[in-house]
Amino acid sequence: MAKNKVLPDGLDTFPKLLARNAVQWAELPAYREKEFGIWQSWNWAEVAQNVNALAMGYVALGLNEGDHVAIIGRNRPYLYWAMLAAQSAGAIPVPLYQDANAEEMAYVLGHCGARFVIAEDQEQVDKVLEISDQAPNVEQIIYLDKRGLRKYDHTNLTSYEEVQAQGRAGNQHLSPVLAGRQAKLDEDSTCVMLYTSGTTGKPKGVVLSNTNIIASSISSSEFDNLSAGDSVLAYLPMAWVGDFIFSIGQCCWTGFCVACPESPETMQANLREIGPSYFFAPPRFFEGLLTNVLIRIEDASKLKRWWFRRYMAHAKRVGPDILDGKPVSFADRLKYRIGDFLIYSPLKNTLGLSKVRVGYTAGEAIGPEIFEFYRALGINLKQLYGQTEASVFITLQPDGEVRADTVGIPGPGVELKIADSGEVFYRSPGVFVEYYKNPESTADTKDKEGWVATGDAGYIEESSGHLKIIDRAKDVGKMADGSMFAPKFVENKLKFYPNILEAVVFGDGRDSCTAFINIDLGAVGNWAERNNVSYTSYQDLAAHLEVYGAIQEHIEEVNQSIAKDPMLSGCQINRFLVLHKELDADDGEMTRTRKVRRKIVADKYDDLIGALYDGSKSISTETEVTYEDGRKGSISATLELRDVKMVAA
Amino acid sequence: MKDSKDSYVTEDGRTIGPPMLEMKNISLRFGGVTAIKDITFDIREGEIRAIIGPNGAGKSSMLNVINGFYHPQEGEIFFHGEKRKPMKPYQIAHQGIARTFQNIALFKGMSTLDNIMTGRLTHMKTNLFWQAIWKGPAEREEVENREVVEKVIDFLEIQAIRKTPVGALPYGLQKRVELGRALAAQPKLLLLDEPMAGMNVEEKEDMSRFILDVNDEFGTTIALIEHDMGVVMDISDRVVVMDYGAKIGDGTPDEVRNDQAVIDAYLGVAND
Numbered sequence: 001m002a003k004n005k006v007l008p009d010g011l012d013t014f015p016k017l018l019a020r021n022a023v024q025w026a027e028l029p030a031y032r033e034k035e036f037g038i039w040q041s042w043n044w045a046e047v048a049q050n051v052n053a054l055a056m057g058y059v060a061l062g063l064n065e066g067d068h069v070a071i072i073g074r075n076r077p078y079l080y081w082a083m084l085a086a087q088s089a090g091a092i093p094v095p096l097y098q099d100a101n102a103e104e105m106a107y108v109l110g111h112c113g114a115r116f117v118i119a120e121d122q123e124q125v126d127k128v129l130e131i132s133d134q135a136p137n138v139e140q141i142i143y144l145d146k147r148g149l150r151k152y153d154h155t156n157l158t159s160y161e162e163v164q165a166q167g168r169a170g171n172q173h174l175s176p177v178l179a180g181r182q183a184k185l186d187e188d189s190t191c192v193m194l195y196t197s198g199t200t201g202k203p204k205g206v207v208l209s210n211t212n213i214i215a216s217s218i219s220s221s222e223f224d225n226l227s228a229g230d231s232v233l234a235y236l237p238m239a240w241v242g243d244f245i246f247s248i249g250q251c252c253w254t255g256f257c258v259a260c261p262e263s264p265e266t267m268q269a270n271l272r273e274i275g276p277s278y279f280f281a282p283p284r285f286f287e288g289l290l291t292n293v294l295i296r297i298e299d300a301s302k303l304k305r306w307w308f309r310r311y312m313a314h315a316k317r318v319g320p321d322i323l324d325g326k327p328v329s330f331a332d333r334l335k336y337r338i339g340d341f342l343i344y345s346p347l348k349n350t351l352g353l354s355k356v357r358v359g360y361t362a363g364e365a366i367g368p369e370i371f372e373f374y375r376a377l378g379i380n381l382k383q384l385y386g387q388t389e390a391s392v393f394i395t396l397q398p399d400g401e402v403r404a405d406t407v408g409i410p411g412p413g414v415e416l417k418i419a420d421s422g423e424v425f426y427r428s429p430g431v432f433v434e435y436y437k438n439p440e441s442t443a444d445t446k447d448k449e450g451w452v453a454t455g456d457a458g459y460i461e462e463s464s465g466h467l468k469i470i471d472r473a474k475d476v477g478k479m480a481d482g483s484m485f486a487p488k489f490v491e492n493k494l495k496f497y498p499n500i501l502e503a504v505v506f507g508d509g510r511d512s513c514t515a516f517i518n519i520d521l522g523a524v525g526n527w528a529e530r531n532n533v534s535y536t537s538y539q540d541l542a543a544h545l546e547v548y549g550a551i552q553e554h555i556e557e558v559n560q561s562i563a564k565d566p567m568l569s570g571c572q573i574n575r576f577l578v579l580h581k582e583l584d585a586d587d588g589e590m591t592r593t594r595k596v597r598r599k600i601v602a603d604k605y606d607d608l609i610g611a612l613y614d615g616s617k618s619i620s621t622e623t624e625v626t627y628e629d630g631r632k633g634s635i636s637a638t639l640e641l642r643d644v645k646m647v648a649a
Numbered sequence: 650m651k652d653s654k655d656s657y658v659t660e661d662g663r664t665i666g667p668p669m670l671e672m673k674n675i676s677l678r679f680g681g682v683t684a685i686k687d688i689t690f691d692i693r694e695g696e697i698r699a700i701i702g703p704n705g706a707g708k709s710s711m712l713n714v715i716n717g718f719y720h721p722q723e724g725e726i727f728f729h730g731e732k733r734k735p736m737k738p739y740q741i742a743h744q745g746i747a748r749t750f751q752n753i754a755l756f757k758g759m760s761t762l763d764n765i766m767t768g769r770l771t772h773m774k775t776n777l778f779w780q781a782i783w784k785g786p787a788e789r790e791e792v793e794n795r796e797v798v799e800k801v802i803d804f805l806e807i808q809a810i811r812k813t814p815v816g817a818l819p820y821g822l823q824k825r826v827e828l829g830r831a832l833a834a835q836p837k838l839l840l841l842d843e844p845m846a847g848m849n850v851e852e853k854e855d856m857s858r859f860i861l862d863v864n865d866e867f868g869t870t871i872a873l874i875e876h877d878m879g880v881v882m883d884i885s886d887r888v889v890v891m892d893y894g895a896k897i898g899d900g901t902p903d904e905v906r907n908d909q910a911v912i913d914a915y916l917g918v919a920n921d
Binding site: 036 | 795799802803804809811862865866
């Protein structure tokens with residue numbers, strides 16, 4: 001089958017894009033990082049030199065074409081260059097989740113067969129060394145931060161700078177090798193391999209070609225008019241496809257500047273300093289931020305509280321319309337201006353969102369109240385729907401058509417279809433090549449014509465053409481009486497309450513629905529402080545009677561709201577308990593991107609689910625927990641179970 | 650080998666040099682109370698030296714003698730082989746000895762950055778005049794010193810609290826800031842008075858790592874007083890044990906652990 005070229009000539013691989021940028025935008029900042037209290041920046045010419053030196057160093061150390069190069073660490077310019085350098089040397093970068101524990105890391109390293117690992121610091125080097133017997137393929141470890149590594153055996157351990165130095169030293173004979181390797185790359189070559197965190201089973205390596213990544217980057221950049229003048233803050237895991245698209249794909253295509261925070265804890269402060277114009281965050285982030293704002297307003301002076309309430313009410317009424325350019329009366333505009341001066345602008349500045357021109361959220365449903373809050377402030381927050389297999393973008397919300405309950409229209413070049421089962425399928429230039437070493441899964445997900453199953457159930461709204469997502473297709477079930485059971489639908493409603501961090505709803509094949517609740521320690525802790533409720537730990541606070549009371553009220557409200565939906569009124573919650581520990585990725589209860597692994601939770605807390613359905617008033621349980629360093633311990637607790645009022649449909 | 654004055658290499662590959670500080674027959678009295686009775690020991694270059702003992706054994710007094718806050722009635726102190734004259738604490742600080750305190754002694758209203766910056770005072774040379782007009786040498790000096798401070802902040806991973814007033818920080822972090830201030834002085838000898846008192850296990854682990862890293866990265870000699878036996882035995886090269894102002898043991902952690910006098914002092918003597 002003769003294939004039409006999708007990408008523009010001469011710009012179909014990352015080494016070529018980099019070469020173009022180094023000439024076209026030589027002096028323009030490409031990457032920034034705060035280090036030693038100062039924002040350091042590198043322009044495109046410097047980035048190209050750094051990448052080139054590192055790529056030659058890789059070759060000097062024996063990296064072969066087609067090798068996988070694993071990259072482990074937090075967002076740092078050096079690590080982005082390590083990925084670009086791998087591509088320059090004809091290899092394939094594989095970024096890993098830096099907080100993955102040794103076992104997860106061993107699987108991925110063994111599966112991709114990486115011979116080279118780029119590790120940020122001692123912690124990551126230790127992890128790789130620890131699993132060396134499970135991943136014997138690892139031959140070379142290159143580290144960025146030398147601290148604590150002085151006494152290590154350096155036979156197969158080299159510092160990043162040293163590799164670059166070796167590359168520069170061998171420039172004469174390595175340069176032609178590099179050029180030869182790059183000449184063999186084209187738009188069909190593999191650009192990157194990303195492991196999906198997967199809510200079920202082992203992670204799968206998604207192979208994405210240059211076409212996938214570059215075409216998606218081009219179309220999404222054009223969709224939102226991104227250009228070299230824009231800036232982003234890179235703080236989401238490097239192993240996540242979104243970060244790869246933003247911080248490498250779109251960055252190299254449009255030439256905009258990627259800034260990396262000083263440390264994960266300083267993200268918020270750094271966000272404020274950089275004031276990005278293009279910003280992505282999961283709903284969880286916006287929820288947390290709003291909770292913080294509300295807590296701090298409670299502590300503010302009376303006048304400020306009054307202003308805040310008064311002007312936020314006004315903003316909610318007219319703000320989104322002003323943002324969308326819809327007609328708004330002069331008086332309302334004037335009042336909004338005053339509010340902007342008094343409240344909105346200072347608040348946006350504090351949050352670091354003053355300059356955001358294009359903001360996106362995705363991954364989970366976002367509460368309408370939360371969504372409206374940011375839009376009311378004049379922040380152009382939109383939703384998109386995507387996944388790794390699509391190189392992120394499936395649907396996006398265009399400016400002026402933003403709503404809390406849809407995920408937008410198909411992106412440029414994306415076709416959508418809804419199967420009879422309700423599952424959403426798509427086809428686009430971004431569709432992945434295959435799952436690495438896993439033809440069965442590839443065949444299950446992608447058919448011969450290139451249609452990919454999303455695994456989500458949804459429908460296209462006829463009036464607007466927007467896609468609406470209901471739930472994960474495999475999670476949608478039937479209750480004993482045959483009515484529809486959509487746990488995510490209920491959980492999202494619950495999670496919109498600031499007190500509730502996480503909820504897991506059960507009820508497939510049963511008479512009634514029950515729920516596990518995780519309280520939000522920040523919000524509930526603040527309430528406890530305000531009301532002189534003393535507590536020692538999460539577990540202690542979670543078991544507090546008044547906390548139970550508050551959660552019960554929330555659930556009753558949710559039941560009332562569910563009762564209004566004729567299709568899903570059977571999903572009202574009958575009984576619930578507040579879990580004695582937070583669901584955690586280290587315990588395997590959540591993915592690294594913090595999505596609940598329903599089945600694992602159900603298996604692990606089998607006894608609790610049993611108690612929810614047998615009518616008992618309390619239950620004693622013991623749960624194994626894994627600490628960050630992989631050690632295990634256990635906590636035991638006696639949990640109260642409560643009945644909740646349900647509403648007749 | 651370890652008793653000689655020569656350098657030796659530890660099992661984990663660090664070089665321990667000749668004695669840096671020698672305390673010879675030190676006695677310290679407050680009126681009729683004898684705090685330290687005829688104690689002799691040394692601290693070698695590059696080592697981590699612990700001083701342990703029950704409450705009131707005279708450990709902090711010993712640190713105060715080293716640091717020049719107390720002047721012993723008897724005994725001699727040799728620093729780098731030279732006999733030390735009675736000096737004021739600030740003179741001793743200039744010699745390259747820095748310390749932290751048992752009860753945190755930070756400026757509560759000042760930010761972490763400013764607190765650590767005060768650790769650079771001994772390295773600042775410009776006078777009040779230049780400091781007041783700011784431009785020129787004072788500004789250059791501030792930039793140089795800020796660079797050192799930023800490296801300390803990076804080392805201790807406290808970037809996120811750079812601008813936070815230390816009074817608002819949790820205890821464990823305040824301890825870390827105090828360590829930062831001592832490190833900012835780039836000392837040759839660092840004295841730590843109960844660096845882990847009142848910390849939880851995780852904070853203790855962090856602090857132990859920092860102490861080991863300071864020693865490893867900068868080659869700083871460290872003398873520390875600590876109550877947590879587990880920590881002391883894990884991180885120190887040699888241990889001095891004190892009880893009622895007298896030295897009752899001195900040696901490697903293993904030697905000290907098995908010393909009958911030490912066991913008696915800590916666990917009490919059976920009456921039989």
